[in-house]
Amino acid sequence: MSETCDVAHGTAPADPGLRTLVAVFASPVSRYLLKFAKDLGYHVALFEPDAPRGTDVPEGFEAETTLPPLDASADVVVTDHHRPELGLVLKAALEGRPRWVGVLGNPRHPGPHVAALRGLGVPEDDIARVHRPVGLNIGSRTPPEIALATLAGLLADRNNRPGGFDFTT
Incomplete structure (x- = not known):
């Protein structure tokens, strides 16, 4: 069988590289991000600095009130x-030098993260590392759809693919 057939039949080896997803803030989208990413x-990991909000997490997950250690294996998605x-x-996430950082939000509205980071003195090069919007443009409207589009975008980015239906690369 070819490698392509192995993929289709689920017998291809998994990506051996360590991948970490840190969902920031307990939210309906983070619930699905955690479940889907684990699969x-x-x-x-779920980072929720406001402990009372950390109770709204999927079964089997716990919210951390301190940002977990980040490195080049980590993707960070801010869900609110x-x-x-x-x-x-x-700012704290960027200092950890994760592979990827993104903030959910409607692309038709300016991202509030830019002014917030500038106000904290974060260098423009680091601010530019924050992606917004995130995920594939599939018209997502519900939390599970947003989580799916986000993870599909992360997988495409990790695999140096453009996403969508362009299979030329």
Whole structure:
């Protein structure tokens, strides 16, 4: 059988590289991100600095009130751009040098993270590392759809693929 057939039949070896997904803030989207990412082989963590909000997590997961250690294996997805601690959380995440950082939000509205990070003195090069919007443009509207589009975008990025239906690369 060819490698392509192995993939289709589920017998291809998994990606041996360590992948970590840190969902920031307990939210309906983070619930699905954690579940789906775990099924995709990610090590997952939920960072919720506001302990009372950390009770709204999927069964089998716990919210951490301190940002877990980040390195080049980590993808960080901020699931609520309205939180007052957005800038501080992003600044701390960027200092950990994760592979990828993104903030959910409607691309038709300016991202509040830019002003928040500038106000904290974060260098423009680091601010530019924050992706917004995130995920594939599939018209997502519900939390599971947003989580699916986000993870598909992360997989495409990790695999140096453009996403969508362009299979030329």
